Amino acid sequence: MEDIKALVDWSTDHGATLHPSVEVYDDPTTGFSFRVKPSSENPLPAWDQVVSLPTRLSLSYLDVIHAASSNPIFPAEFVSQTPPHVIGRFFLAKQYLLGRDSFWWPYIQALPQPADEDSWCLPPFWPTDDAELLEGTNVEVGLEKIRADVRKEHAAAAALLKQHGDEKDKEISMKLYQWAYCIFSSRSFKPSLVLAEEEQTRLPDGIGINDFSVLLPLFDIGNHDMTLDVRWELQQKPHNTCELRVGRSFQPGQQVFNNYSMKTNAELLLGYGFMIPPTEELHNDYTHVRKRTSSPSASEEYYISRRPMAHSSSLLGRYRQELTVELPEGKSIIGTFQHVQPDMVWDIFCTLCQPEERAQIMPSDAATLEEQEVARQRQFFSGDVKQGSQAHAYLEHTMGIIQHKVMQELERLEETEVELVDGQEGDLTRNQRLALEYRRRCRAVLENTLEAMGLEEEAA
Template sequence: MDSLQDRISILLDWAASHHATLHPSAEVYDDAETGLSFRVKPSSASSISPYEPIVSLPTNLSLSYANALQPTPAFPREFLSKTKPHVIGRLFLIKELLRGEESFWYPYIQALPQPEDVDDWALPPFWPEEEAELLEGTNVEIGLDKIRNDLKREFRDAKALLLASQKDAEDDFSELLTKELYNWAYCIFSSRSFRASLVMSEAQQQSLPEDVSVDDFSVLLPLFDIGNHDMTVDVKWELAAAEGAKDRNSGASCQLKVGREHRPGQQIFNNYSPKTNAELLLGYGFMLPVTDELHNDYIHVRKRTAPSAPLPANPQSGSSVPEEYLISLRPITDPSSLLAVSKQSLLINPPALGLLGAFKHVQHDMVWDILMTLLQHSSIPLIKLIPLNSNTFPSEEEAVRQRQERFFSGHVNDECQEYLEQTVAIIQHKVLQELERLNETDMEVVGDDVELLSPNQRLALEYRERCRRVLENTLATMGEDEMMQYDD
């Protein structure tokens, strides 16, 4: 295999030959911390202004499930009709990998981490046992198991169906398909793909089968996917008319525009949408550092009524998960808790009454939902449980806000006190439960053993410590509540 720089040069030449463009002041380079990245050339005489297109990629250079359908189906029609689009997309990537230089996407695929270089692409679900075991008892453990089991089932079913529906004796794809290759394709899509509805042209979307939704699968964008993640930067993925090409790549282009000025030598980041460090660890294999301006450490708490499911595996899907809540390293209302604010619909920050310590680190939707659940078994309606001043006549919306303000600040009457204490107890129990799970699975590393740890083991231990800080900070703040009082 050629050097990394040679592989990137091949990708850049191929992309340019098919009308993709990179801003003339931008370049691809290998950063010591973030790997392949975009930056403004250090020798550039000028900066790149906000929202200037960094990359413009014809959408027909993308690789996804849609490419497995046309112009000639890549798999038997029976297989296509019985297999989920996201699985077909992964299998199509594998098929193009196996075609080698005959593949239209070879210049892109050869620039990806290769299947044999497992350490370069393996996400936590595929770490060796001695590395993955360090994530036991953490917030991602259920997600790890769910991903592994889902992929085993998908691979087994796809292999069997391919063998049953394969009619061309010369097509040996089903024999070449291995579990390791399927895991590789999963990791490539998980860590690099984009939400189809945001980056596919209208013509591409309209060409899909009627029973397939545009977001039933994700899309790989060669070159475009080099941009690394910065949750604080505003980005636009805009579809625009491509410059007058007449071949297969004519039509729309997807442009990356970043709302920040970049000076010579500065890295240019993309934004994969708000994702916690738990989600980024599962889907990308990295975490964002804690700074004064931003922290990204949260514990995910699933609703009791929600089905068991992993954290989102695709960090660029753009989708949220309403079946869960967040517990935050810092108070939810802290300016650095950027993601928490984006995830919740209810944000209580009463300037006069303040917040109980018990609720400062917990997503406020979770607190209110717990109370509403408790009230399902009560004969007392909310308007009587938390009465308002009889001299005021607020709107229904304002009345709810005032009741929430009273409850979150602990200014309730004796009748509501019981429900307030139950709500606090439920939250405290969950936090203690998570901390106990973490303590029970702790593995102490001392002395010279630290030097023997692999990068993945160091990452796992760092994640464990981050989870612990979230839980301990939450408990410490809960302990600040000296009294809960009633104000009429």
């Protein structure tokens, strides 16, 4: 706890504040966390300020840019030829190497340390035997891409620093860069959400405000609760600060959470190293299915859900879907479509059947074109089309495509399945337990979806 005391003291000495009823403690499951002091006589009221941080304490690419003219941190050649998000990671690594000479040392020494790989290593950098357990799952492609990107980034940046940098720059190894990547991945914030407008405008030409991310010491202590309504409020007086406010009351002794935004367990595993366990009230297990084509403004993925998309516990599924289909009383979505994002279903159908043909085979007397399309969606999703008709043929074709995709994903999982012998489970590492649990979650998503399709076929 000395590390945390040093961080809190350093932060508050430089203008940060914690709510009088809030403290930082070491939770056995979540590590350093916020909670309402057990000794507090009152709960923490909803929307009270939990923590306030002057944004000048943030650590990011911006610090490199702002220091460039007076006291350059990296050589100009490196800064001009390296992406801003990579510069931010190298900057964090350099601050670590500076040790107590770094302004941010009280923050850095409270982070998971590079030598303790188990405390920070995300799945892309797991040992080979551990990472292989994620083969066949829908995070496999993401793992490979991250690994390849990080290797390429470090090689290019290290070559520039070898030629132009100082001795500390040349000490930033691949392992230290991986550590910095994981710290930023699991703890950082989008600048557009946590920095004042004047801070967002001081960027070189061609650099967007979200081309990099920022670390917020102390502010980043809050752990993730995706059901929580939170505000990251910016204040400009007496100085630029970012405040965490939470839309729920917490009792003495309870942990106080943040919300990292809506992320599936696949995204949380890759980017943060944990998953949300399923409960009756909430599940977060979704298989990501990549779109064949997508417009620049649209999502690149569809989602298949462990439970029906309309289920109250499918919070993220409903949040992410662009298309909402509301059926009349007495009608329900057919089984094949229940676990699948409606956008995926409708996009497949619209690829098979162009607008003119849709209007012909599923006529509607609604007043506007938009209302006519809504009426067709209701027909299609409920299966309310005439047997033997062209519309029914398209319905079966769409169902077949979805069923084939789900079976394909399940086959990939089964081809890479791992069989544990009796007694072996006790010898598994934390990474291996996490990977096997993720495999079980993936299987549950796919088998539940196929079961819903099978029930529909039995009823037909």
